[in-house]
Amino acid sequence: MGKKEKEEQEKIEAEQQxxxxxxxxxxTQVIGVLDRRLGGSRCYIRCMDGKTRNCRIPGRLKRKLWVREGDIVLxxxxxxxxxxxxxxxxKYTKSQVQHLQRKGLLKSLNEFSEF
Structure with missing residues (x-):
């Protein structure tokens, strides 16, 4: 088994985990879609409960958590x-979002926007 094959196998195992x-x-936690970045660590997020919230990324996650418009977040x-x-x-990854959609947890978000 070569180096590339090992790396691919590790990626697959990481996704499964x-x-x-x-x-x-x-x-009280809610799932939402990032609507717009406001600058700094603030952004607007459309939540599953139908409300738009002005949210921030806490200091402990500022350098670890990079978000863009359309990302699904908790x-x-x-x-x-x-x-x-x-x-x-x-922040949910693409594979996690697909899993949540299969479970039926993102049905109300599908009404608001397309992924």
């Missing part, structure tokens, strides 16, 4: 202004 460990919304609404603001907790 990602599918096993998908973060699902708990408590959001934790703030305690005080739940309908207006929140924090981005996690």
């Amino acid at each position: 990602e599918l096993m460990r998908i973060k699902l919304p708990r408590g 959001i934790e609404p703030w305690e005080l202004e739940q309908d207006e603001k929140g924090d981005i907790i996690f």
